[in-house]
Amino acid sequence: MEIRTPEVLLQYFSNYYMRIESITKEVRKPKVKSIGWMNSEYSGFIFPIQGQAIFHFNESSYDLKPGVIVHAGPHMRNDREVVGDEDWVYILVLYKTLKIKDDAEGDLSKKHFQISSIEYMRIFENLNKLVHYWQSPVPYYSLRIQEIWFNTLNLMVSFMEKSGQSKNKQMLEQILDDIHENYETPLSVSVLAERHQINVNQIAYLFQKHLSMPPGEYLNHYRLNQAKKLLT
Structure with a gap:
């Protein structure tokens, strides 16, 4: 092990x-x-x-x-x-x-x-x-x-x-790239966890530690900001 x-x-x-x-x-x-x-x-x-x-x-x-x-x-x-x-x-x-x-x-x-x-x-x-x-x-x-x-x-x-810190940052960047590229699809925290072979609690930890917000909240904010850009 x-x-x-x-x-x-x-x-x-x-x-x-x-x-x-x-x-x-x-x-x-x-x-x-x-x-x-x-x-x-x-x-x-x-x-x-x-x-x-x-x-x-x-x-x-x-x-x-x-x-x-x-x-x-x-x-x-x-x-x-x-x-x-x-x-x-x-x-x-x-x-x-x-x-x-x-x-x-x-x-x-x-x-x-x-x-x-x-x-x-x-x-x-x-x-x-x-x-x-x-x-x-x-x-x-x-x-x-x-x-x-x-x-x-x-x-x-x-x-x-x-x-561990280096691997965590790398994992977070991969998840963020996934969100930015696929935010228009039925994306959720559980889907991200399964796709990146990481559990939901670990994703929550990474977002809270480095972005000071839950992953679901980040996903919603990103979708909202992208929608606003389309209306301007």
Whole structure:
């Protein structure tokens, strides 16, 4: 599955503390298949930085390449294949969760899901630092690791928010174009929702947030304005 709303991740990061167990940079040769591989006892984030691989977790497929982050729970079977002609390189962060609040909800540690990042380079810079500090024996670096890791989690949420805003504006523009081109037809909010594969509540949210009016009201106003133009 893909997590599409930053609120889901934010709730998880806020309610559960992540104790880092391992940070490694891994390299897999191209065109190599691994069938029946079992995850370790820890949860983990996979950050691809070069090449491409296809993973299957519980019959769900993920296309792992730079710009895509995948999370997997412990003891999960995964089948993987490195595709293309270059090495598949990724950074793996394994962790264990500790509940911060007694009534904490939204534990994602045992699930597999995908996050798409629109500004992966800044996360990549953090990951390189994490690998470097993890390999160092200096005790001071344990604090730096936590600091950089929390910053990485914040970046993931922030980038999701930006991506969501961009997609929302694009969707609104498509709906508005549809209204402007087809206002003379029996157009309604439910018809727009079905045509653009979005539910009515989401359309209402987009119009209220960006235009400060319900979609039905916008449609009626546009029809009225076009009718006035014909009379002048």
